[in-house]
Amino acid sequence: MPKxxxxxxxxxxxxxxFDGTDEGALPRRLAVREAHLARVRPAAEDGTLTLGGAILNEAGGMAGSVAITAHASLxxxxxxWAADPYLTGGVWQRVEWHASRFAPLPYRALPG
Incomplete structure (x- = not known):
């Protein structure tokens, strides 16, 4: 175990x-969702994508995403991410970028 x-x-x-809030936001997301998933699945398998998932609104609908990737720089x-269908397809309207320094957990190594 890493220490x-x-x-x-x-x-x-x-x-x-964060997705757009206009009436076309959900249809835009759904239109490119399978292409997005096809792109991120291999990245999850090779460790580039460490964690990812939808941000949900109060009604339980998709309103954005959180993703952590094994990149040493923003x-x-x-x-x-610039090639991802959620960006090229206009799904994500605003993205906050944060550099992070994750350490291994005491019970298992971090992916990626």
Whole structure:
């Protein structure tokens, strides 16, 4: 089991992405959802995508996304996400980017 101090430099990028709020927002998301999932599944398998999922609104509908990727810089993460159908298809209207330095948990190593 990995032990020791956290990495000294960023190890992951966190994207908090918000869908549009117009009437076309959900249809835009649904139109490209399968293409988005087809792109992120291999990234999850190879460790690039560490965690991802939908942000839900009060009604339980999809209103955005949270994703953590194994990119040491925000620029790398932004370049990688730039090809994603949720960005190219206009689903995500605003994205907050955060560099992070994740450390292994005491009971298992982090993916990616």
């Amino acid at each position: 020791g101090p956290a990495p000294a430099q960023p190890s992951h990028a966190v994207a908090i992405a 620029a790398e993460a932004q370049r990688w």
